[in-house]
Amino acid sequence: LKGKLTLPPYLTPDARDLIRKLLKRQVHQRLGSAPSDAEQIKNHVFFRHINWNDVISRKLEPPFRPKLTSADDVSQFDKKFTSSAPIDSPPDCTLSESANRLFQGFTYVAPSVLENMYQPHVVHARSPRRSHLKSFSPRANHFHHHHRHNGIGHNSIEDAEMIIG
Numbered sequence: 001l002k003g004k005l006t007l008p009p010y011l012t013p014d015a016r017d018l019i020r021k022l023l024k025r026q027v028h029q030r031l032g033s034a035p036s037d038a039e040q041i042k043n044h045v046f047f048r049h050i051n052w053n054d055v056i057s058r059k060l061e062p063p064f065r066p067k068l069t070s071a072d073d074v075s076q077f078d079k080k081f082t083s084s085a086p087i088d089s090p091p092d093c094t095l096s097e098s099a100n101r102l103f104q105g106f107t108y109v110a111p112s113v114l115e116n117m118y119q120p121h122v123v124h125a126r127s128p129r130r131s132h133l134k135s136f137s138p139r140a141n142h143f144h145h146h147h148r149h150n151g152i153g154h155n156s157i158e159d160a161e162m163i164i165g
Contacts, residue, residue, distance in 0.1 A: 005019075005020065005023060007019060007020075012046075014044075014046040015046055017044075017045070017046070018031070018041075018044050018045075018046040021044070022041075031044065
């Protein structure tokens with residue numbers, strides 16, 4: 001972080017400018033760090049000949065396509081990344097007590113779960129006949145059921161509708 005950035009002489013002035021702007025020491029000064037994010041980078045003069053819509057829709061032909069011998073071919077990777085055996089994390093890996101304390105008091109609930117909490121849910125049981133049920137507020141918890149007597153001591157629920165709001 002303290003040394004001077006030296007770039008190879010074969011780079012074009014536009015490439016040199018792009019690299020210098022991407023590698024600014026102060027994060028807030030880096031190209032792409034502003035609210036416009038990647039648009040700053042995409043609009044840099046280095047990319048002036050790139051049609052980004054073609055890139056996104058995968059219509060742009062890559063300038064170089066490596067020849068692979070199989071789906072697992074790693075010949076294009078540097079040997080220092082492929083020479084050692086990969087080490088997988090244990091499946092039951094738990095945080096240490098001190099690391100776990102960092103997250104104490106924090107919880108995560110997916111936004112979709114929160115949205116669903118505020119929408120009424122209707123649960124129907126058994127008979128599809130509900131025309132005789134009274135209307136009720138979808139914001140309150142309600143459970144309506146109608147009993148039919150089937151003889152001595154035998155009841156059945158004919159219609160049931162529950163709204164959870």
